[in-house]
Amino acid sequence: MTNRILNLIKVDIKRIVTDPNLSGYLLVPIALIFFIRYFVPYITIKYPVIAEYHHLIMMSGVMQTAIIFGFITSFMILDEKDESVLQVIRVMPISSFYFIVYRLTFATFFSILGAFIMFLSCDIAYPGMVNVILLSILYGLAAPFMALIIATFANNKIEGMAYFKFVDLILMVPLLSLFIGGFLKYGFAIIPVFWAHSLYQLSLDESFHFIYFLVGILFNLFALFILFKQFKKRVFDR
Amino acid sequence: MISVNNLSYTYAGSINPAIKNISFQIEKGEIFGFLGPSGSGKSTTQKILYKLLNDYEGSATIDGKEVKSWDKTLYEKIGVGFELPNHYLKLTALENLEFFRNFYQNSQKPLDLLAKVGLENDARKKVGEFSKGMKMRLNFVRSFMHNPEIIFLDEPTSGLDPVNGRIIKDIIKELQSEDKTIFLTTHQMHDADELCNRVAFMVDGALKVIDSPKQLKLKYSHHNVEVFMKDQQDPLYFSMEGLGQNEAFLQLIRNGELSTIHSKEASLDEIFIQVTGKSLT
Structure with missing residues (x-):
């Protein structure tokens, strides 16, 4: 089993590295880290009002970093759809469930890692190490969410790009909750990333709000469960 | 080895069954040709036999065990060569075979397999640069890289020039001599005539006749x-x-x-x- 997973990881990394389009997207998190680490503090000195929005900039940056790995994974799956490789995987002695779970874990791992590195590299709105770990996990789950939506509903890469932009926009919407007081903000709770934003905002003073992490995990897992079923039905088992 | 009895299948949302009460048996070491026009139910039958469609009626068994009862170990026993190429185009032929062989418990060496079908010099070329014929040869060797007992081949000589077509047919005969059972779907009647011990004619979801090419010729000439x-x-x-x-x-x-x-x-x-x-x- 370990050998099979290592084999999948090796081939997936090779596919990303040897594909100029996919490897190009890996530069996005690096560019974001540089932007937030060096440019944002610089511009904040000139325009101090920006300091009030540092956490918003971080939320957007971490989320973009996280979803880019979902996007890359979804394009790898779209390639597999185009090249009919999924058909071959179905007649291999590997469970389709494990194959899909592996793919999503691959995206999530790099997404969490990317978010974690961004939190550590950019200290403009640092929530403390424990919260960094919890937030990296919550933001990291945006990757399989993105990957499953694109891989399930897009028929080709052009559609995939359109879905990416649309879902990216939807994932930005919960940021509005930060400007809404009271119970109304929970109207955005259905979008899983809302819980990551909420936890981040509450933990800016490095306090702990584990319940937001827990509920966020549950919302994410529920959304992923539904998307997973759809992916299996519409793509893998078709 | 393979036993099919009163097998029927209707796709969800369709009124008419794709296959209707078909029955046949395939013995170990036999090359069985499945012939019929597009839409006749050949692919549906194959999909049932390699467990991609489970909600069938009737019975389909491999090694005495109902196909729907097999788990993933079935795919150690059978190999499938699809009609159309399906490879990672951005990987080389060797990388493709290395990738797939890792899913199996035992498998042949990829370079030996590529040499069998004349692709040894293209082993490190990206499959995206291959012609259709080269991709089909890669499909073909992948289908038996894990030494399966039963091999399903769908149009294995499609897109091949006569020389490479001959190589593929010779390997199919070689596989038979190793006691492999081969389920061959083809439009190439000449290939079926040359290779198959028995052929089945399928039309509109029903089997019209099953016999050896020799007997059919005697009967209908x-x-x-x-x-x-x-x-x-x-x-x-x-x-x-x-x-x-x-x-x-x-x-x-x-x-x-x-x-x-x-x-x-x-x-x-x-x-x-x-x-x-x-x-x-």
């Missing part, structure tokens, strides 16, 4: 010989029955005026049309 004379445009026909006593025919031989003699044996193509009333194209 006209049993005539066609004779062309040196100085005549039109052929003469003589019944095979009592040919040795046919004075007119013997006279022609004695006179040495013959140009060619052919037994008018029906081809599988002709027999298919005769039996099913449909052509394969």
Whole structure:
């Protein structure tokens, strides 16, 4: 089993590295880290009002970093759809469930890692190490969410790009909750990333709000469960 | 090895069954040809046999065990060569085979397999740069890289030139000599005739006939010989029955005026049309 997973990881990394389009997207998190680490503090000195929005900039940056790995994974799956490789995987002695779970874990791992590195590299709105770990996990789950939506509903890469932009926009919407007081903000709770934003905002003073992490995990897992079923039905088992 | 009894399948949302009460048995070491026009139910039958469609009616067993009861270990026992190429185009041929072999418990060396079908010099070339024929050869070797007992081959010579087609057919015979069971789906009647121990004709979801190509020819041929004379445009026909006593025919031989003699044996193509009333194209 370990050998099979290592084999999948090796081939997936090779596919990303040897594909100029996919490897190009890996530069996005690096560019974001540089932007937030060096440019944002610089511009904040000139325009101090920006300091009030540092956490918003971080939320957007971490989320973009996280979803880019979902996007890359979804394009790898779209390639597999185009090249009919999924058909071959179905007649291999590997469970389709494990194959899909592996793919999503691959995206999530790099997404969490990317978010974690961004939190550590950019200290403009640092929530403390424990919260960094919890937030990296919550933001990291945006990757399989993105990957499953694109891989399930897009028929080709052009559609995939359109879905990416649309879902990216939807994932930005919960940021509005930060400007809404009271119970109304929970109207955005259905979008899983809302819980990551909420936890981040509450933990800016490095306090702990584990319940937001827990509920966020549950919302994410529920959304992923539904998307997973759809992916299996519409793509893998078709 | 494979046993199918009263097998029927209807796709969700469809009223008409894609296959209707078909039955056949395939013995170990046999090459079984499955012939029929597009939409006749060949692919559906195959999909059931390699467990991609589970909600079938009737029975389909492999090694005595119902196909829907097999788990993923079935794919150690069977190999599938699809009709259309399906590879990672951005990886090389070798990387593709290395990737897939890791899913199996045992497998042959990828370079040896590539050498079998003349792809050893292209082993490190990206599959995206391959011609259709090269991709089909890669499909073909992947289907038996793990030494399966049963191999499903869908149009294995499609898109191949005669030389490579011959190589593939020779390997299929070689696999049979190793006691592999081969389920061959093809439009190439000549290939089916050459390779198969038995063929099944399938039309509109039903099996019309199952027999050996030799028996079919005996049964459906006209049993005539066609004779062309040196100085005549039109052929003469003589019944095979009592040919040795046919004075007119013997006279022609004695006179040495013959140009060619052919037994008018029906081809599988002709027999298919005769039996099913449909052509394969």
